[in-house]
Amino acid sequence: xxxxxxxxxxxxxxxxxxxxxxxxxxxxxxxxxxxxxxxxxxxxxxxxxxxxxxxxxxxxxxxxxxxxxxxxxxxxxxxxxxxxxxxxxxxxxxxxxxxxxxxxxxxxxxxxxxxxxxxxxxxxxxxxxxxxxxxxxxxxxxxxxxxxxxxxxxxxxxxxxxxxxxxxxxxxxxxxxxxxxxxxxxxxxxxxxxxxxxxxxxxxxxxxxxxxxxxxxxxxxxxxxxxxxxxxxxxxxxxxxxxxxxxxxxxxxxxxxxxxxxxxxxxxxxxxxxx
Numbered sequence: 001x002x003x004x005x006x007x008x009x010x011x012x013x014x015x016x017x018x019x020x021x022x023x024x025x026x027x028x029x030x031x032x033x034x035x036x037x038x039x040x041x042x043x044x045x046x047x048x049x050x051x052x053x054x055x056x057x058x059x060x061x062x063x064x065x066x067x068x069x070x071x072x073x074x075x076x077x078x079x080x081x082x083x084x085x086x087x088x089x090x091x092x093x094x095x096x097x098x099x100x101x102x103x104x105x106x107x108x109x110x111x112x113x114x115x116x117x118x119x120x121x122x123x124x125x126x127x128x129x130x131x132x133x134x135x136x137x138x139x140x141x142x143x144x145x146x147x148x149x150x151x152x153x154x155x156x157x158x159x160x161x162x163x164x165x166x167x168x169x170x171x172x173x174x175x176x177x178x179x180x181x182x183x184x185x186x187x188x189x190x191x192x193x194x195x196x197x198x199x200x201x202x203x204x205x206x207x208x209x210x211x212x213x214x215x216x217x218x219x220x221x222x223x224x225x226x227x228x229x230x231x232x233x234x235x236x237x238x239x240x241x242x243x244x245x246x247x248x249x250x251x252x253x254x255x256x257x258x259x260x261x262x263x264x265x266x267x268x269x270x271x272x273x274x275x
Contacts, residue, residue: 050249051079055101057092058084059108059167059236060191061132061209064216065269066106072265073256080249088166088191089113096121096241103250106238108132108192108210109167113237123244126237128274129258130266132210133231134171136224137199137217139206146206146224149179160187160195160204168192171232172208178230196221210234212270235275 058066063086070082085092085102089112096105097119105122106129107113113126138146144157152159161183162169169188176183187204189195195207200220214223238257240250256262263273 049079050077050252052246052249053081053083054103054246054249054253056082056084056104056106056253057096057100057102058086058106059089059092060086060193061108061168061213062086062106062236063193065212065266065271069257069262069265070253072261073253076256077249077252082253086191086193088162088168090163090165090167091190101243101245102241103244103246104238104240104254106236107167108234108236109170110235110237111170112167113239116239116241121241121243122239123242123247124239126239127254127258128235128237129254129262130236130274131272132212132234132236132270133272134168134175134208134226134234135211135214136226137196137207137209137214137221138224139199139202140220140222142222142224144205148224149175149226149230150181152176152183152206152208153181158186158203158205159183160189160198160207161185162192162195162208163188163190166191167234168195168209171234174232175208175226175230210270215270236271 056066066084070084073082074080089107089109092105093107093112093115096102096116105113105116116122117126136146136149136152138144146152146157151157161172164170164173187198189198192209192213195209196213196217198204199207200217214221238254240247240254244250
């Protein structure tokens, strides 16, 4: 400031003094403000804190993984709360098209997601965040020594499957077709968790479920792999719903699930990355 002050004195007069003070004012204002793109503006954007409840409609096979992801998300964003409605994807799609309120939908197949899309209930394009495969679930220790899909066609084997409109039911039908067998189930469940329960309780000898469901059941059941040429890859899409009451937190949860931390949790439950 020494050089600027000496020049002001030599010029003299009130006009020069006023001009100098105006220059100082402009310089001070420039030093004390932050432009919209400054680090201060980026660091503390208005309304950046997430809060409130997020209602998630999710396929039953996501139960354990999403419970953990929800807990992690709530710790990462204090003030948020994740409420999950788990069921067969077809049932969830029906609930949504009949007016049920939710913030986002995670389906175990693209067919039921399309039902919700066709009803104009989604915001944006669904994202495939995970993949799954099928496995034969049998009683603990595999007491009947079931080794293949063809064994499920035997008359002495009681088989439980999902209903045909539920993703795991449609996938099971594909597996039977690829294996060239006819299976007559003793029970058709509304969700994949129902099939696991039937087998774990001994009410069925075997069933077709996801790899992740056998893993989640722990030592209650055992699993028999299905060869790749008979298996099916299940894509899991997720999307925010158009009438979401907490769109910001819903979008943040979708991004969290699809991010590295979310994918790590999904992998620990047996899911593969989405396509």
